[in-house]
Amino acid sequence: MTVNPLAPSWLDVPADANALAEAVWPRGxxxxxxxxxxxxxxxxxxxxxxxxxxxxxxxEADARARAQEAHDAFTREFERRGGTATVYYAGKAFLSAEIARWVDAAGLHLDVCTGGELAVALAAGISPSRLGFHGNNKSLAEIDRAVSVGLGVIVIDSVQEIERVAEAAFRHGRTQRVRLRVNSGVHAQTHDYLATAREDQKFGIPLADVPGVVASIRAHSALDFLGLHSHIGSQIFETDGFAEAARRLLEVHRELLADGPVPELNLGGGFGIAYTSVDAPVPLSDIAASLADIVADECERLGIPLPAIAVEPGRAIIGxxxxxxxxxxxxxxxxxxxxxxxxxxxxxxxxxxxxxxxxxxxxxxxxxxxxxxxxxxxxxxxxxxxxxxxxxxxxxxxxxxxxxxxxxxxxxxxxxxxxxxxxxxxxxxxxxxxxxxxxxxxxxxxxxxxxxxxxxxxxxxxx
CATH class of the missing domain: 2.40.37.10 (Lyase, Ornithine Decarboxylase; Chain A, domain 1)
Known part of the structure; x- marks a missing residue:
């Protein structure tokens, strides 16, 4: 059959226009x-x-299986290198009470980024200790609720949030665990609207400012600093961007260790999936193995302990x-x-x-x-x-x-x-x-x- 000249260059005429490409469709x-x-x-x-x-x-079986596979892959690969890994499901991809329960049953933690998503997770019966809270502009009410219920970790995204979270923690008599989102300067090869780790964007703290900001966090007795967080984009098909971001983050991580513990490092998510038959995303098991080696090797080079690692897939599980x-x-x-x-x-x-x-x-x-x-x-x-x-x-x-x-x-x-x-x-x-x-x-x-x-x-x- 003649190729229609209006077809994009990547789209081939199928031998069978009824066929279901295995990589694109659910397993069922x-x-x-x-x-x-x-x-x-x-x-x-x-x-x-x-x-x-x-x-x-x-x-449902497909979604549950992908959640379990993500948990098992990252756990297995980081244990292979003598470390640990926690997988957060990125609720922004799709969150309902049932989805929250599926990922919880698979051993995943859950990432939310608004008061509404937090409300769904809590209504689904998810333990607050297994939740992380993202967002570049969390309201005072959202912060207060998160702290009051004993949320596992809040990701601080700006200098102003340090005082806001600390005040809420002091008011509720809690010590709130926090991470600091940093802008690594690494840009994954993706659509401009999806890129979230470039310098000119709303998320995170510039890498050069991290030591001073962490010092401000550590100055508050009501805050417990866990480590850095990075997210380099979405629908990513390779691990090069994650590798470079990890290297940059670990350099700063080593510097922060001089003034106190830094038990964790969160490398974010953004792992891609196949939307068409020509898409070839890296399997999560391969990503987990690659990241484990990258982080462990870099820690050995820097002469620092391997931190506990966290990742945040969403699309790769439910998409x-x-x-x-x-x-x-x-x-x-x-x-x-x-x-x-x-x-x-x-x-x-x-x-x-x-x-x-x-x-x-x-x-x-x-x-x-x-x-x-x-x-x-x-x-x-x-x-x-x-x-x-x-x-x-x-x-x-x-x-x-x-x-x-x-x-x-x-x-x-x-x-x-x-x-x-x-x-x-x-x-x-x-x-x-x-x-x-x-x-x-x-x-x-x-x-x-x-x-x-x-x-x-x-x-x-x-x-």
Whole structure:
């Protein structure tokens, strides 16, 4: 088949436009004998008929397994080098009471960054001692609540927060454990909006200022300084950035040891996942092994003890476990000028869009799409999956190939939507946020209720 000239250079024409790339889909995803997509033993049409579309579907066994694998990999690899590791699940990726319980059951700690996320974690029954609190602008009320419940660690992000946390700790008669977020100057190879360790950004303390800021923390008897924290970006496919950040942090870590203990080092998260068949993220087990060797070797070179290590994966645990189902509404073949001629881009519009997945519009993120309700031997056609919202940039999938007979009423499935889709969802155009269901062993249950028009109207004080 001739390649459509509108296709991006990385996108090949598939040999089978029905095939499910293993790296992109949850482990419980498969085609039934009659060609329908099945998720953890539940057919796509059954899910759509019962809960409607759009619908977020999470493969529970897959998510739990990835959480356990992260815990085991980092524990094993740092023990191999004579150290310890704590894995925090980054709740910002997707947090609900059930998700919190899944990661807790796997032995993970939990990272929150707002009062709302803290409230969910506490309501889920997670021990406050297993929580970390991030954020560049924590309110006084958020800090007070975190300290009052005995939160495990607060990540200080600015000089002003030192006094605020210390005052809350003194008021509640507690000694609050804290880390200091630093800006290492390391920039992971990622989208500019996702980069969070460059000098010109809102997070953290410049590396050169760390000794003075740590001295201020140590001056407060109500604060217990644990160590430094770094986060170099998101959707990272290599370990070079983590290695360089670790080296820079450990140089300062050694300097801080002269004036007191520095028991921990938090290297953050940002580990990437596959959104398309050409994405090749490093497995978490390999990342854990590499980081263990990098940190241990650097500590040996510097002549310092190996600190306890913490990491914060979120997307890498929940992202691949999620799939979003949509129903096709309208289809348009749009003739586009291209290279002195024209080419056809097939616009396939669905009943969701940027209100349930804003990443494509916000970051230019790429996704994969497949027909969920059937298979087809029709020739593959380049498609752009568009949403229903009143924005030309309302795109769900910028480019992929589907069987050319894709039709109104077809169910479509977009994989790798477990992270930053529900958590970034909105009510744009007064669309209710979809429900989230968990599937496991042929069973399905709601873990987040969807919003109805009545829910939306109930918040309007004029009604």
């Amino acid at each position: 995803a498969a085609r039934t004998t009659d060609g329908e997509l099945e998720l953890a033993g539940v057919r796509a049409h059954e899910l759509a008929a019962r809960f409607g579309t759009p619908l977020y579907v999470v493969d 691949p476990s999620g799939v979003t189902l949509y129903e096709v509404g309208t289809i348009k073949d749009v003739e586009v000028a291209q290279g002195g001629g024209t080419a056809i881009r097939k616009y396939v519009s669905v009943d969701g869009g940027m209100s349930d997945n804003v990443r494509s519009s916000l970051y230019g993120a790429d996704y994969t799409v497949r027909i969920a309700g059937r298979v087809s031997d029709a020739d593959a056609a380049l498609v752009r999956v568009a949403g229903k919202h009143c924005e030309s940039g309302d795109i769900v999938v910028h480019a992929d190939y589907l069987p050319g007979d894709v039709s109104p009423g077809d169910l479509l499935a977009v994989p790798a939507t477990g992270a930053y889709c529900w958590s970034l969802a909105s009510n744009y155009n007064y669309v209710g946020r979809p429900p989230v269901v968990a599937v496991r062993d042929g069973e399905v249950r709601v873990i987040v209720r969807g919003e109805t028009e009545a829910d939306l109207l109930a918040r309007d004080a004029g009604i």
